[in-house]
Amino acid sequence: MAELFAPIEPYEHGLLDVGDGNRIYWETSGNPEGKAALCVHGGPGSGGRRGSRRMFDPEIYRIVVFDQRGCGESRPHASDPGVSLDANTTDHLIADMERLREHLNIERWLLHGGSWGSTLILAYAERYPERVREVVIVGVTMTRPQETGWLYRGVGRLLPGPWEAFRDALPEADRGGNLVAAYNQLLNSPDDATRYKAARDWCAWEDAVIAHEVLGHPGSYSDRADDALMAFARICAHYFANDAWIEDGRLLRDAHRLAGIPAVLIHGRLDLGSPLTTAWELSKAWPDAELKVIDDSGHTGSRAMRDATLEAIARFSTSGR
Numbered sequence: 001m002a003e004l005f006a007p008i009e010p011y012e013h014g015l016l017d018v019g020d021g022n023r024i025y026w027e028t029s030g031n032p033e034g035k036a037a038l039c040v041h042g043g044p045g046s047g048g049r050r051g052s053r054r055m056f057d058p059e060i061y062r063i064v065v066f067d068q069r070g071c072g073e074s075r076p077h078a079s080d081p082g083v084s085l086d087a088n089t090t091d092h093l094i095a096d097m098e099r100l101r102e103h104l105n106i107e108r109w110l111l112h113g114g115s116w117g118s119t120l121i122l123a124y125a126e127r128y129p130e131r132v133r134e135v136v137i138v139g140v141t142m143t144r145p146q147e148t149g150w151l152y153r154g155v156g157r158l159l160p161g162p163w164e165a166f167r168d169a170l171p172e173a174d175r176g177g178n179l180v181a182a183y184n185q186l187l188n189s190p191d192d193a194t195r196y197k198a199a200r201d202w203c204a205w206e207d208a209v210i211a212h213e214v215l216g217h218p219g220s221y222s223d224r225a226d227d228a229l230m231a232f233a234r235i236c237a238h239y240f241a242n243d244a245w246i247e248d249g250r251l252l253r254d255a256h257r258l259a260g261i262p263a264v265l266i267h268g269r270l271d272l273g274s275p276l277t278t279a280w281e282l283s284k285a286w287p288d289a290e291l292k293v294i295d296d297s298g299h300t301g302s303r304a305m306r307d308a309t310l311e312a313i314a315r316f317s318t319s320g321r
Contacts, residue, residue: 040113045235047072162208213298268297
């Protein structure tokens, strides 16, 4: 079995001014002269997981971690209701990634991430294919309306109790419509109590989906500080209520732009929130991508999923340096 690398600390970090009053936090660790790899976090709004550094051999890789707009250590923070999210869209995040690449004087990099990070990786790679060496995705999503509809309504057929609690936390007039849009409204309420209740109710549903996976555990989303909880829920609802500003089907339709970029797509067969269909469709549209289905894993992962990820990153460690 593959093992994570020993914990390391960044040798450089900072806040990069990306415009619109936003500064995104970034850090680099590992080998300053090594092969560049960017870790793209999920959520949206989760913040970059510092433990992701341990997936990479620090003797080989120059590991870049960053927090997307409004979350983590980036500023301003979306937990503040006075912080507008108008300049927080997929296009803004793509531009931030490219600005960060230029700031760090990186010619091309490997992209690694999953869940929402998968969508952002695909959107960036299709915009800037010449800047991407390889891709390793764990938990494939494209944030299409059908995927969002499944996560916030369809999968409720399997979890009727928690889903009814998620629905019934909304005003009665909103329960039959677009639940994500209704939550988006509540999460931008001027009333503190209304916002925080909506954030807790949102995360309780996310937790329910994860906790009912075979290897899932409760509290995956709710077990975070109030500010991080609010930023996560507010940014998620903002993106999903707007279909991430990505035309339905565009990422799959434009997968031909990824030709020549080697990739490994790793997906859990038991993923309740993001069914395997999306990964399967993308692998068929992207001939250079290898799909690895992990039989014992859901969205939260497993030892086998971790091993597959470590193997994919190690495989790319000697290519294109």
